[in-house]
Amino acid sequence: MTGRYARDRQICVRTNSTATTNLVSWARTAGVQRFIYASSVGVIFQGVPLIDATERDTPYPHEHYNFYCESKAQAEEIVSKGTGPDMKTAIIRFSGIYGPGEKRVTQRVVDFMKTGFWIGLSMENGVEAQTQLSSVANCVQGLMKIDEKLPDPHIAGGRIYHIVDREVFGTFSFWAPINRALGFPDPYIVMPPWVLRCIAWICQTLADRYDFDPFVSVLEVDLLTITNTYSIARAERDLGYDPEPSPIAEIIAEHCSEVNTPEWQWQLKKVRWQQKFLFWVVVPLGLALIVWMFWPHSLCAVIGAVFLKLWVSYLGKWAEEMFEQVRAIGANLPGQVDGGDGAVVELD
Known part of the structure; x- marks a missing residue:
């Protein structure tokens, strides 16, 4: 969540913290044996580079970007502490879910590209930030794997797993094949990150004041301009997670079929x-x-x-x-x- 609701403390706490506490309690009462919580890498991102960040060695920041990230971190702790002999729990962290049919990230990117104004990118000292995203197929695989493996007595309850694509790529160049498939040239304007951050801050401030979804948030800009990559070693070892390649070709087939008309x-x-x-x-x-x-x-x-x-x-x-x-x-x-x-x- 990166829209205006991500900065509404009451909604975030009610949806993530309070609701998760209730769900864990109700699940245990109902005799549920496995409880899997979907979270976000945003709970550990704090505006500094993360290189192959692990679940064990990357602590929660003292201050989060917004109330959504803060409340998701609280929910992770609730789920982790809620594990026990009668109900095992686990947490999965995703990063920028995308893929064919996905509306939040993929559709927004494609719609913006179709305006023809995907003409700029941002680099720090000429170096593009690197990241990993979570394709829809890999999200599904991660959920199925953990549901299958969690009953195993060798798998500890309350653990966190990063479920992201294996490939590490440039935050802007990753989407470039779609822009080319639509018939547009590669971005030719290079901006320093602080310019995009100022634009995001203005959008976010106006959105808070007039109650609408900002075009872009500070968190989104920082995730685009600061390297953040994540280790999947624990998921591979415990769950047998084997991420599929990026479905960029499928996204192009879905959204660029009309280019020759x-x-x-x-x-x-x-x-x-x-x-x-x-x-x-x-x-x-x-x-x-x-x-x-x-x-x-x-x-x-x-x-x-x-x-x-x-x-x-x-x-x-x-x-x-x-x-x-x-x-x-x-x-x-x-x-x-x-x-x-x-x-x-x-x-x-």
Whole structure:
């Protein structure tokens, strides 16, 4: 959970801490023999690199990113202490669940890529952060393995297991094949992490104030820009966990099947026009207006005024060219024919 509810203490405590306490108690009363709790690597991440972090040697931080992570850590301790001879417990930690059909991470990434603005990435000193995620298939395998192995007397109750993919990859480059499959170029803007963190902080602050889900959170940015990898040695040894390869090819097949259609080619052209408009009109115009507002009599303002006139002239020519291209593309869309003299006639 990374939306606005992750920063609502009451909801997080009620959902994770209190509810887990009740579930453990009810399960024991009902005679349940195995209790498996799904958690998150967010309970141990504290904004510093984690390299092959183990379940045993990585303690909980003194301060968590949000109440969701804090309450999940509390729930882990409740489940761990709730193990006993009548009911064995275990905790599984996932990391960024993704895969075909998954909506929270995968669908958000693909939807954003389809806007055409997956154009930047973030690196610290030119080095991309590394991480591991949890594919849906590996999450299912982890749950099935632990349910099968937990009755074994050699497996201690109350243990924590990291269930993540075996592959370690760049946090941005991992998703690059999807962006390419959609017909977009690789990101060409490299930003320092602090820029993304500032954007996330602003989004998070506004979301808290006006009660909506932030576009991105500080935790998400830090997970993208700070290396965090996790050991699966315990899961391999105790459970026989053998993670499957990343299903990126399946995700591409699910979300990129329309790339060869005329409609998608039109979408690509429209996105390129939007990018040109943003970088050559909106951004320069905004900078010129800012200079004009604060230094109205400066040389920069005079130069800005000259360039502003040039941009307005360019915008008129650009709009005219775009209109001609729209007409040309529209004439070739299914259900339309060129009626002559540039006229487009709809077919019933």
